[in-house]
Amino acid sequence: xxxxxxxxxxxxxxxxxxxxxxxxxxxxxxxxxxxxxxxxxxxxxxxxxxxxxxxxxxxxxxxxxxxxxxxxxxxxxxxxxxxxxxxxxxxxxxxxxxxxxxxxxxxxxxxxxxxxxxxxxxxxxxxxxxxxxxxxxxxxxxxxxxxxxxxxxxxxxxxxxxxxxxxxxxxxxxxxxxxxxxxxxxxxxxxxxxxxxxxxxxxxxxxxxxxxxxxxxxxxxxxxxxx
Ligand SMILES: *Cc1c(COP(=O)(O)O)cnc(C)c1O
Numbered sequence: 001x002x003x004x005x006x007x008x009x010x011x012x013x014x015x016x017x018x019x020x021x022x023x024x025x026x027x028x029x030x031x032x033x034x035x036x037x038x039x040x041x042x043x044x045x046x047x048x049x050x051x052x053x054x055x056x057x058x059x060x061x062x063x064x065x066x067x068x069x070x071x072x073x074x075x076x077x078x079x080x081x082x083x084x085x086x087x088x089x090x091x092x093x094x095x096x097x098x099x100x101x102x103x104x105x106x107x108x109x110x111x112x113x114x115x116x117x118x119x120x121x122x123x124x125x126x127x128x129x130x131x132x133x134x135x136x137x138x139x140x141x142x143x144x145x146x147x148x149x150x151x152x153x154x155x156x157x158x159x160x161x162x163x164x165x166x167x168x169x170x171x172x173x174x175x176x177x178x179x180x181x182x183x184x185x186x187x188x189x190x191x192x193x194x195x196x197x198x199x200x201x202x203x204x205x206x207x208x209x210x211x212x213x214x215x216x217x218x219x220x221x222x223x224x225x226x227x
Contacts, residue, residue: 007041014042014222021216025209028072030201030219032057033226036064042222043069051093051217055081062088074157074198074217076130079103087111093157093198093217094120096130098140101151108150116154118198121179123172124161131158137179141188153189155196155214156180160204169204173211180212 018027030051031039039050043066052058053075062071062085070090077092079100085092086107095101095117108115119140122131132140156179160172180197183189200208202221209216220226 005035005038010038010041010223011045013224014045014047017218017221018047021205022209025213026196026215028074028198028215028217029222030074030217031061031223032075032219034223036061038223039065039069049090051219055084058089059084072217082107086113086115090116091154091196092117094118094130096120096132097136101140101148105148105151113150115151117151118155118157118196119153120157121176123158123176125168125172134179137183141183141186152193155194155198156183157198159201160199160208162203166207170207170211173199173204173208173213177212 014029021027026049028049028051029042029047032051032053039061048068049070049072051072051074052061055073055077058071058073071085071088072091072093073085073089074093076094076096077100082100082103086104092104092115095104096119101117104115104117119137120131121137122133156176158172158176160169163169176199177197184191184194196214197212198215198217199211199213200216202218205216205218
């Protein structure tokens with residue numbers, strides 16, 4: 001038998017998080033470092049969207065869990081690791097370079113898949129987190145996705161500064177939401193596809209939703225603090 005975890009507590013925390021979200025917001029349960037038994041427990045409640053940060057960890061978990069899970073890759077993705085997840089990953093949230101976009105396109109083509117992606121924007125003013133600056137974002141958009149027939153840009157993702165300064169976090173999310181609305185109107189994106197704004201984690205889900213998030217990535221509020 002696998003070592004026990006408090007399943008009732010996990011289920012309770014999951015519903016507390018789920019029920020606090022507006023129905024149009026997709027909940028991604030961030031299961032990085034969590035054992036498959038805990039993922040399976042949420043799957044058994046009907047939940048399907050899970051987020052992982054590490055390509056090898058995701059590659060290893062994938063065959064041990066039901067095939068209809070929607071795996072979201074939310075971490076920083078190195079081009080040489082795309083191959084581990086390219087056969088099955090549902091949405092890649094952290095695309096932060098043209099090089100990575102090309103690699104995703106190449107691998108998706110080899111798998112005869114269309115890969116949905118989000119562009120990660122650097123919004124945390126005081127922190128060095130991965131993401132595109134406004135200039136690079138423009139580059140990606142004006143350099144048309146010529147020849148990249150196997151990737152679809154579905155929206156934007158961002159992480160706010162890790163700070164108790166609420167107005168600042170709120171302002172960062174609102175900045176990203178404004179950019180999202182602007183890009184939606186740009187001729188370079190298909191507004192029917194460009195619909196997802198991934199922002200908000202356990203510590204800042206409320207300001208993210210207030211600013212217009214459509215996808216929240218929540219780990220510790222569901223699974224407990226990471227050890
Ligand atoms: C770990 C992680 C999360 C979830 O963080 P919690 O604070 O545990 O909710 C969300 N997004 C990204 C990119 C992460 O790496």
